[in-house]
Amino acid sequence: MAPKRNASDVAADEPYLQIGEVAERTGVTQRTLRFYEEKGLLKPPTRMEGGFRLYSEADIQRLERIRHLKQLLGFPLAEIKEMVDADEVKMQLRAEYRPEAEASEKRAQILKAIEVTERQHELICQKATAIADMQSKLEERLATFRGWLADLESTPSSAPKSKANV
Amino acid sequence: MAPKRNASDVAADEPYLQIGEVAERTGVTQRTLRFYEEKGLLKPPTRMEGGFRLYSEADIQRLERIRHLKQLLGFPLAEIKEMVDADEVKMQLRAEYRPEAEASEKRAQILKAIEVTERQHELICQKATAIADMQSKLEERLATFRGWLADLESTPSSAPKSKANV
DNA sequence: CCCCAAACTCACCTAAACGTCAAGGTTAGG
DNA sequence: CCTAACCTTGACGTTTAGGTGAGTTTGGGG
Numbered sequence: 001m002a003p004k005r006n007a008s009d010v011a012a013d014e015p016y017l018q019i020g021e022v023a024e025r026t027g028v029t030q031r032t033l034r035f036y037e038e039k040g041l042l043k044p045p046t047r048m049e050g051g052f053r054l055y056s057e058a059d060i061q062r063l064e065r066i067r068h069l070k071q072l073l074g075f076p077l078a079e080i081k082e083m084v085d086a087d088e089v090k091m092q093l094r095a096e097y098r099p100e101a102e103a104s105e106k107r108a109q110i111l112k113a114i115e116v117t118e119r120q121h122e123l124i125c126q127k128a129t130a131i132a133d134m135q136s137k138l139e140e141r142l143a144t145f146r147g148w149l150a151d152l153e154s155t156p157s158s159a160p161k162s163k164a165n166v
Numbered sequence: 167m168a169p170k171r172n173a174s175d176v177a178a179d180e181p182y183l184q185i186g187e188v189a190e191r192t193g194v195t196q197r198t199l200r201f202y203e204e205k206g207l208l209k210p211p212t213r214m215e216g217g218f219r220l221y222s223e224a225d226i227q228r229l230e231r232i233r234h235l236k237q238l239l240g241f242p243l244a245e246i247k248e249m250v251d252a253d254e255v256k257m258q259l260r261a262e263y264r265p266e267a268e269a270s271e272k273r274a275q276i277l278k279a280i281e282v283t284e285r286q287h288e289l290i291c292q293k294a295t296a297i298a299d300m301q302s303k304l305e306e307r308l309a310t311f312r313g314w315l316a317d318l319e320s321t322p323s324s325a326p327k328s329k330a331n332v
Numbered sequence: 333c334c335c336c337a338a339a340c341t342c343a344c345c346t347a348a349a350c351g352t353c354a355a356g357g358t359t360a361g362g
Numbered sequence: 363c364c365t366a367a368c369c370t371t372g373a374c375g376t377t378t379a380g381g382t383g384a385g386t387t388t389g390g391g392g
Contacts, residue, residue, distance in 0.1 A: 020338065030339080035380060050388045052339055072296050074240010076378070090307070107318050114311045121304040128297045130238050135294055138287040141256070145280045152273050186368065196369085201350060216358040218369055242348070333392100340387065351376070358369070 016046070016054040026063055033063070041066055041081050062088075073127065086116040182212070182220040192229055199229070207232055207247050228254075239293065252282040 023030045033053075036042045042063060046054045055063075062084065069080050090113045189196045199219075202208045208229060211221045221229075228250065235246050256279045 018339075029381080031380060031382085034340090039379090048389090050339085051341095052388070068296075072293070072300065078378090103318055107315065110311055110315050110318070114308065114315070117304055117308050117311065121301070121308065124297060124301045124304060127238070128294070128301055130234075131290060131294045131297055134238065135287070135290045138283055138290060142280060142283050142287065145276055145283065149273065149276050149280070152269055152276070184368075185370095195350080197350060197352085200370090205349090214358090216369080217371095218358070244348090335390100335392090338387100338389085341385090343384085344382085346379100346381075348378085349376100352374085354371105354373085356370080359365105359367085361366095362364090 014056060016056060017060070019053045019055070022055045022060060022063070026060065026067070028063070028067065036063070036066065036077075039077060039081065041077060041084065083120060086120065089113065090117065180222060182222060183226070185219045185221070188221045188226060188229070192226065192233070194229070194233065202229070202232065202243075205243060205247065207243060207250065249286060252286065255279065256283065 017025070019030050019033055022028075022033060033042065033055075037044055042059060045056065045059050048054055065087065066080055066084055069075070069083060070077070073080075093109050093113050096109075183191070185196050185199055188194075188199060199208065203210055208225060211219045211225050213219055231253065232246055232250055235241070235249060236243070239246075241249075259275050259279050262275075
């Protein structure tokens with residue numbers, strides 16, 4: 001336990017984390033962090049003078065979004081990247097919303113954000129219905145099996161009754 | 167268009183299909199079919215004397231189940247295989263249900279099938295809630311954006327009002 | 333100032349999931 | 363029986379998503 005708890009003062013005293021700490025907290029490897037950065041999934045974090053990466057809370061949140069989307073949708077990283085990038089555009093819009101600028105320009109940006117979000121939403125909806133479908137099918141099957149079991153319990157030796165679906 | 171529409175009479179006149187036709191109809195490549203067979207995801211189909219693969223309707227349904235699960239869950243093929251194998255056990259159970267055999271043995275089999283199905287169901291449920299979560303979040307965001315848009319429309323030049331969540 | 337844990341940058345390796353020839357056998361219409 | 367279209371089994375290539383060192387720097391407690 002030698003070089004811990006430093007992370008210096010890049011902008012002030014926000015809780016910046018080194019790669020090892022991020023890895024430990026999020027459960028991904030350091031390699032994965034560098035790999036995601038290389039692939040553009042994570043934007044290059046700030047570094048300290050020596051070159052050590054310093055991750056901000058926002059970086060970590062982005063990472064966790066990536067992990068979530070990945071394990072939820074099972075898409076290739078390239079597509080995950082597109083989605084997260086879209087999110088980022090959206091976030092950026094939120095940041096630039098307050099400053100009163102050209103109303104028409106803002107309108108256009110919002111429209112774009114809506115479009116992007118709608119695409120994502122549609123995609124998720126498809127998944128959702130497909131999953132729900134499968135869910136109900138499994139439940140149906142469970143019910144059938146439990147029915148059979150009940151048959152067996154009630155008639156100790158022979159003559160089962162139901163021959164229902166599935 | 168020379169050697170088409172044959173598929174002979176392996177067992178009677180069921181609609182057996184050659185690999186090319188299966189590929190065309192299901193949208194997977196022949197390579198994928200052979201690969202899945204090699205990996206045990208599809209059981210070796212019947213062949214004609216010359217060695218050409220002949221796929222039954224059941225084979226095709228199994229294939230489509232695999233595709234469905236794969237694109238729905240995004241799991242590695244090894245896990246998909248386990249799930250489909252489990253399904254097969256279940257199906258087999260259904261086939262062997264009618265023939266009156268040892269009741270206790272059947273009971274055990276049904277219990278096993280229930281267990282397997284429950285595991286799958288649980289897994290799906292997790293996915294379902296996660297997806298629903300993301301779905302509602304996206305909807306929330308859409309609502310926010312539309313609110314902003316409405317603000318812009320109502321006040322032609324400046325002074326937006328809401329600064330809600332997201 | 334010294335030292336070692338922790339990070340850095342290549343570079344090479346792997347496993348999964350196919351894609352892509354190559355060389356040759358099979359089928360069936362003409 | 364011939365031939366075009368289809369299939370078969372290899373074998374090797376590719377992409378994705380990292381894993382695994384090797385060799386080198388950096389950071390900060392003692």
